[in-house]
Amino acid sequence: MEEIFVTRSFMPPFEEYVGEIRDIWNTHWLTNMGVKHQQLEKELQSYLGVRHVSLMVNGHMALEMALQAFDLSGEVITTPFTFASTTHAIVRNGLTPVFCDIREDDYTIDAAKIEALITEKTVAIVPVHVYGNICQVEEIQRIADKHGLKVVYDAAHAFGERYKGRGATSFGDASILSFHATKVFNTIEGGAVCFSEDDMERTLYNLKNFGIRNEECVESVGANAKMNEFQAAMGLCNLKHVREAIEERRKVAETYQELLQDIPGIYCWQKQEDVEANYAYFPIRVAQEEYGESRDELFERLGQQGIHARKYFYPLTSSFECYQGKAEKTPIAERISHQILCLPMYAGLEKECVEGICRIIRRD
Numbered sequence: 206m207e208e209i210f211v212t213r214s215f216m217p218p219f220e221e222y223v224g225e226i227r228d229i230w231n232t233h234w235l236t237n238m239g240v241k242h243q244q245l246e247k248e249l250q251s252y253l254g255v256r257h258v259s260l261m262v263n264g265h266m267a268l269e270m271a272l273q274a275f276d277l278s279g280e281v282i283t284t285p286f287t288f289a290s291t292t293h294a295i296v297r298n299g300l301t302p303v304f305c306d307i308r309e310d311d312y313t314i315d316a317a318k319i320e321a322l323i324t325e326k327t328v329a330i331v332p333v334h335v336y337g338n339i340c341q342v343e344e345i346q347r348i349a350d351k352h353g354l355k356v357v358y359d360a361a362h363a364f365g366e367r368y369k370g371r372g373a374t375s376f377g378d379a380s381i382l383s384f385h386a387t388k389v390f391n392t393i394e395g396g397a398v399c400f401s402e403d404d405m406e407r408t409l410y411n412l413k414n415f416g417i418r419n420e421e422c423v424e425s426v427g428a429n430a431k432m433n434e435f436q437a438a439m440g441l442c443n444l445k446h447v448r449e450a451i452e453e454r455r456k457v458a459e460t461y462q463e464l465l466q467d468i469p470g471i472y473c474w475q476k477q478e479d480v481e482a483n484y485a486y487f488p489i490r491v492a493q494e495e496y497g498e499s500r501d502e503l504f505e506r507l508g509q510q511g512i513h514a515r516k517y518f519y520p521l522t523s524s525f526e527c528y529q530g531k532a533e534k535t536p537i538a539e540r541i542s543h544q545i546l547c548l549p550m551y552a553g554l555e556k557e558c559v560e561g562i563c564r565i566i567r568r569d
């Protein structure tokens with residue numbers, strides 16, 4: 206069997222991208238909020254169903270800037286079951302992460318466990334819509350309102366999703382997206398902050414552009430996190446194809462579900478009710494007792510046949526070397542991190558490949 210990786214970047218037809226970047230050769234406008242940048246922000250506002258979109262050079266900087274925009278200091282309640290970026294963005298803002306356990310069924314932060322972690326130092330909650338599974342947004346907002354906390358969602362996995370008909374990145378005080386090459390929608394590298402408060406637009410603009418308002422006025426101590434015109438052009442092209450790409454992912458997910466459903470000890474990702482999903486990932490949970498093989502053994506066995514799955518998210522961010530000794534106990538997240546395995550999932554993954562992967566897992 207040919208080698209299959211956990212993901213494959215979506216690319217538009219070559220001619221479409223060349224067509225999109227051609228006028229850059231006339232204008233020589235390569236970056237700094239050019240025409241493509243402005244157009245992509247506008248198109249994303251409408252696609253995502255959010256009031257404001259501020260494009261960023263990548264998803265990590267989007268999260269750092271979103272947190273920085275609120276000028277916080279103290280503790281932030283978050284999940285350890287995520288990519289390094291979430292926890293790093295909190296710490297790099299001088300904030301202290303306080304790790305909350307996750308839910309068994311969808312792996313998002315367990316809202317019922319948040320309040321017990323709130324102290325007089327708590328200033329925000331940073332939940333993650335992990336694998337595109339939407340957090341308990343109503344309950345999280347209720348807690349935040351009661352205690353006067355900001356909510357910033359790491360929505361890197363939730364591009365274009367809808368929850369009860371509403372854009373998934375319209376919840377909380379802000380949501381960040383990643384447009385990294387490996388995500389459902391990419392601008393090669395890229396990201397965005399979605400928000401509804403009008404005043405935040407200026408703050409984020411300053412943060413991503415050195416605080417420069419005009420030639421003579423520098424208003425605040427900003428960094429540089431601008432998206433360039435080539436990234437934005439890739440986004441404009443990919444946005445035209447993203448619905449079909451998600452549809453192709455849906456078919457992959459359904460094939461996995463159909464072929465893996467009755468294997469003892471294999472628990473497949475399930476679409477949440479009320480969510481229009483984007484099928485960003487296909488995680489399975491391997492329960493060794495019932496399946497007879499550990500997650501690591503299955504991972505190795507797939508690898509030997511050229512199937513490169515990923516132990517995503519393992520280890521927990523709270524057990525990274527750089528965070529050792531500080532972390533709260535999150536037993537459910539700990540157990541799930543040893544059981545979880547993301548199977549190959551991307552638009553264009555052929556049905557025969559999915560069948561082949563399932564045969565290996567079934568041990569047929």
Ligand SMILES: *Cc1c(COP(=O)(O)O)cnc(C)c1O
Pocket residue numbers: 263264265266287288290291333359361362382383384385394395396
């Ligand atoms: C990809 C990702 C990020 C970071 O995005 P980049 O665009 O790679 O900087 C942040 N959080 C999560 C959960 C991610 O998966």
